[in-house]
Amino acid sequence: MSAFTSKSGESQRRRYAIVGLGSRHEIYQDAIEQPYADRAQLVGLCDSNVARVDLARERSKKNGAVVPLGYVAADFGRMLKETKPDVVIVTTADFMHHEYLVRAMEAGCDVITEKPMTIDAEKCRQIVDARRRTSRNCRVTFNYRYSPPRSQVKELLMAGEIGEILSVDFHWLLNTHHGADYFRRWHSHKQFSGGLFVHKATHHFDLINWWLGATPVSVMAMGKREFYTPATAKRMGLTGPHERCHTCPEKDRCGFYMDLAAFPHLKALYLDCEAHDGYYRDRCVWRPDIDIEDTMNALVNYDTGATLSYSLNAFNAWEGYTVSFNGTKGRLEHTIVESTYINGAETVQGGIAANGVKTRIIPLRGAGYDITPWTAEGDHGGGDRLMLQDIFAPDPSIDRYKRVADERAGAWSILVGIAANRSLQTGAKVNINDLVPGLERPDYPPMPSRTEPLPMPIRVK
Numbered sequence: 001m002s003a004f005t006s007k008s009g010e011s012q013r014r015r016y017a018i019v020g021l022g023s024r025h026e027i028y029q030d031a032i033e034q035p036y037a038d039r040a041q042l043v044g045l046c047d048s049n050v051a052r053v054d055l056a057r058e059r060s061k062k063n064g065a066v067v068p069l070g071y072v073a074a075d076f077g078r079m080l081k082e083t084k085p086d087v088v089i090v091t092t093a094d095f096m097h098h099e100y101l102v103r104a105m106e107a108g109c110d111v112i113t114e115k116p117m118t119i120d121a122e123k124c125r126q127i128v129d130a131r132r133r134t135s136r137n138c139r140v141t142f143n144y145r146y147s148p149p150r151s152q153v154k155e156l157l158m159a160g161e162i163g164e165i166l167s168v169d170f171h172w173l174l175n176t177h178h179g180a181d182y183f184r185r186w187h188s189h190k191q192f193s194g195g196l197f198v199h200k201a202t203h204h205f206d207l208i209n210w211w212l213g214a215t216p217v218s219v220m221a222m223g224k225r226e227f228y229t230p231a232t233a234k235r236m237g238l239t240g241p242h243e244r245c246h247t248c249p250e251k252d253r254c255g256f257y258m259d260l261a262a263f264p265h266l267k268a269l270y271l272d273c274e275a276h277d278g279y280y281r282d283r284c285v286w287r288p289d290i291d292i293e294d295t296m297n298a299l300v301n302y303d304t305g306a307t308l309s310y311s312l313n314a315f316n317a318w319e320g321y322t323v324s325f326n327g328t329k330g331r332l333e334h335t336i337v338e339s340t341y342i343n344g345a346e347t348v349q350g351g352i353a354a355n356g357v358k359t360r361i362i363p364l365r366g367a368g369y370d371i372t373p374w375t376a377e378g379d380h381g382g383g384d385r386l387m388l389q390d391i392f393a394p395d396p397s398i399d400r401y402k403r404v405a406d407e408r409a410g411a412w413s414i415l416v417g418i419a420a421n422r423s424l425q426t427g428a429k430v431n432i433n434d435l436v437p438g439l440e441r442p443d444y445p446p447m448p449s450r451t452e453p454l455p456m457p458i459r460v461k
């Protein structure tokens with residue numbers, strides 16, 4: 001998906017359009033207009049909020065690029081006709097991804113979408129069908145795969161260090177800065193985000209699918225919202241909930257107050273654009289109308305026979321995760337402590353510091369040993385930078401981990417969360433194949449064989 005060669009043999013820049021011009025789109029705009037400007041050009045910008053369209057066009061000026069044409073959402077089709085992009089990048093709120101992906105593919109464009117690919121089974125079917133019908137390329141940007149410590153875990157598992165993997169324990173913790181942020185805006189309603197089982201856990205279920213080289217078969221789940229509630233606000237001595245932080249009468253007393261006006265970037269992107277669409281970036285985290293969970297558990301079966309025990313908690317004392325793989329030759333334990341993240345503010349998530357990563361292998365018998373972690377600096381543990389390089393200047397020969405993800409990986413990861421949401425409603429185990437039948441397996445690199453002879457563990461005297 002980078003520069004390509006025309007019939008006359010000369011190298012041309014690929015033409016990109018972006019729809020959805022909030023904070024996340026910026027990494028793509030900046031990548032196209034700065035480090036990859038010799039291979040890519042931005043020709044169209046589209047958003048439902050006209051002020052954010054203007055802001056993004058201003059950004060092009062600051063990037064020293066030719067300013068792309070801007071369009072409001074109702075003119076998306078016109079944008080495709082007039083600007084003729086080769087690739088459309090979709091970075092809208094989750095519930096609209098499917099519509100732009102399908103329309104762009106139908107118009108002959110390749111597409112790149114932010115995670116989650118979409119939020120429910122019907123929308124997922126529409127994307128998968130459109131991809132098959134149009135034969136266009138659909139890429140899902142799973143940046144977590146690219147962060148070096150997570151690629152290193154893939155390397156260790158592929159190399160058979162712990163044999164074949166029979167079960168996994170995976171626990172993801174969001175602290176009360178990052179975690180609370182999902183309860184402030186569109187993420188806090190399932191109809192817009194699918195809840196954290198889809199919106200957030202798509203990263204986690206994709207990592208597991210990819211680490212194991214497996215596809216999920218069935219899911220059972222439990223979940224509740226017990227922290228971000230009006231009752232917790234009362235117990236913390238507030239009289240609220242109120243509508244939002246910006247006008248909150250208790251801003252001096254609430255430890256969850258977010259001052260949009262204090263961060264120039266957040267102010268410009270959200271506060272100053274509100275008049276056009278009423279999108280408040282700082283709604284009260286204690287509101288009663290929130291309908292997503294803050295505490296989730298799931299049990300998942302995989303086609304390799306492996307099983308997963310997963311949890312996600314959104315009000316934790318620290319941010320990061322711990323995952324343990326139980327294999328036929330031993331156990332791999334991997335923990336990452338991440339730093340605080342407030343989307344769009346100055347305090348973005350930093351690189352994963354070497355001392356925040358712990359990867360350890362414990363053979364069935366004998367002493368365990370620590371693995372020196374692969375690390376990198378930059379957002380999302382260094383994953384964003386490597387992923388952008390792989391999008392705009394790819395070298396497939398060096399990707400032995402097959403980190404490029406398409407709509408199949410996008411679907412398999414969200415379907416675990418979509419099945420979990422259904423299991424929450426029914427209390428029953430949900431089969432993934434009942435949600436989107438006939439979904440193909442992604443192209444995973446080979447994993448250790450399940451039939452090769454196993455070494456006999458040494459006898460303990």
Ligand SMILES: NC(=O)c1ccc[n+]([C@@H]2O[C@H](COP(=O)([O-])OP(=O)(O)OC[C@H]3O[C@@H](n4cnc5c(N)ncnc54)[C@H](O)[C@@H]3O)[C@@H](O)[C@H]2O)c1
Binds near residue numbers: 019047
């Ligand atoms: N991979 C990652 O680590 C990562 C990190 C952050 C966000 N994301 C994803 O990026 C996407 C955007 O997230 P964000 O934080 O930038 O959100 P945001 O709310 O800041 O931006 C969303 C944008 O979509 C626009 N929009 C909403 N409805 C629209 C419509 N119908 N048509 C056109 N535009 C519309 C909004 O006006 C807004 O500008 C989400 O899917 C999110 O999950 C991924």
